[in-house]
Amino acid sequence: xxxxxxxxxxxxxxxxxxxxxxxxxxxxxxxxxxxxxxxxxxxxxxxxxxxxxxxxxxxxxxxxxxxxxxxxxxxxxxxxxxxxxxxxxxxxxxxxxxxxxxxxxxxxxxxxxxxxxxxxxxxxxxxxxxxxxxxxxxxxxxxxxxxxxxxxxxxxxxxxxxxxxxxxxxxxxxxxxxxxxxxxxxxxxxxxxxxxxxxxxxxxxxxxxxxxxxxxxxxxxxxxxxxxxxxxxxxxxxxxxxxxxxxxxxxxxxxxxxxxxxxxxxxxxxxxxxxxxxxxxxxxxxxxxxxx
Numbered sequence: 001x002x003x004x005x006x007x008x009x010x011x012x013x014x015x016x017x018x019x020x021x022x023x024x025x026x027x028x029x030x031x032x033x034x035x036x037x038x039x040x041x042x043x044x045x046x047x048x049x050x051x052x053x054x055x056x057x058x059x060x061x062x063x064x065x066x067x068x069x070x071x072x073x074x075x076x077x078x079x080x081x082x083x084x085x086x087x088x089x090x091x092x093x094x095x096x097x098x099x100x101x102x103x104x105x106x107x108x109x110x111x112x113x114x115x116x117x118x119x120x121x122x123x124x125x126x127x128x129x130x131x132x133x134x135x136x137x138x139x140x141x142x143x144x145x146x147x148x149x150x151x152x153x154x155x156x157x158x159x160x161x162x163x164x165x166x167x168x169x170x171x172x173x174x175x176x177x178x179x180x181x182x183x184x185x186x187x188x189x190x191x192x193x194x195x196x197x198x199x200x201x202x203x204x205x206x207x208x209x210x211x212x213x214x215x216x217x218x219x220x221x222x223x224x225x226x227x228x229x230x231x232x233x234x235x236x237x238x239x240x241x242x243x244x245x246x247x248x249x250x251x252x253x254x255x256x257x258x259x260x261x262x263x264x265x266x267x268x269x270x271x272x273x274x275x276x277x278x279x280x281x282x283x284x285x286x287x288x289x290x291x292x
Contacts, residue, residue: 006020006052007029007071009064012064022290025053030071040070053084057087072117076115081118083117087282109131120139160172160182174210186200188224209238211225214242218247218248222241230258242264244268246271
């Protein structure tokens with residue numbers, strides 16, 4: 001089998017370098033050029049090899065998606081096989097497609113389906129159905145159970161709490177991994193101004209609660225879950241999430257919340273400090289997916 005290389009654009013170099021350390025593969029930095037009229041071109045040196053793993057940026061913006069798309073096309077033009085790696089799959093909350101999924105995720109996957117991509121790997125995708133639109137094999141890497149086992153040390157929760165209904169399968173995986181007896185969940189609703197309210201609470205709450213989620217954006221969902229757990233008698237509340245975006249005043253909100261600690265992975269550029277801690281997983285993901 002021809003040796004593969006990892007290809008990055010300037011926006012994905014940080015993510016790609018950590019994948020490279022874990023996988024043992026070589027890293028090639030694609031050349032990106034932007035013309036005065038705004039058009040961009042992406043070039044890959046033909047001497048680097050034919051089989052490539054193109055790494056997307058963790059940033060949710062269409063400019064980065066365009067760079068990744070062009071890098072994928074440039075890699076395919078070398079005549080080999082191309083895989084894609086998304087540290088975080090872009091999605092949208094308000095632009096809902098049929099079945100309640102985010103239209104942006106379908107659009108992104110649809111763009112790449114125009115290319116003969118061999119496989120796509122995504123860390124903790126927000127939802128699985130949009131990934132089918134890539135039209136190829138998809139590896140959905142769910143790191144939360146292993147993160148929980150490694151990050152908590154001797155501390156063990158007596159309750160796993162999902163901050164919304166959609167996260168119950170994810171919370172159940174962590175519950176089973178840690179051998180925790182109680183699983184609870186919140187039925188939340190986003191209202192005007194981005195405010196989050198709890199419509200219902202299911203299950204019992206113990207003294208030591210671990211909230212698990214795939215992503216922290218504004219921090220409002222986690223803060224609400226921590227508050228509801230505290231109201232029901234929890235004395236020590238921690239949280240674990242894969243993607244730490246921390247938009248707007250999220251860091252300040254987490255600092256003021258009932259959380260004792262929040263652990264996120266390095267799928268997004270680390271922003272540790274205060275209650276927020278970062279756990280490195282990308283090297284292990286690189287080893288899992290690409291080391292042969």
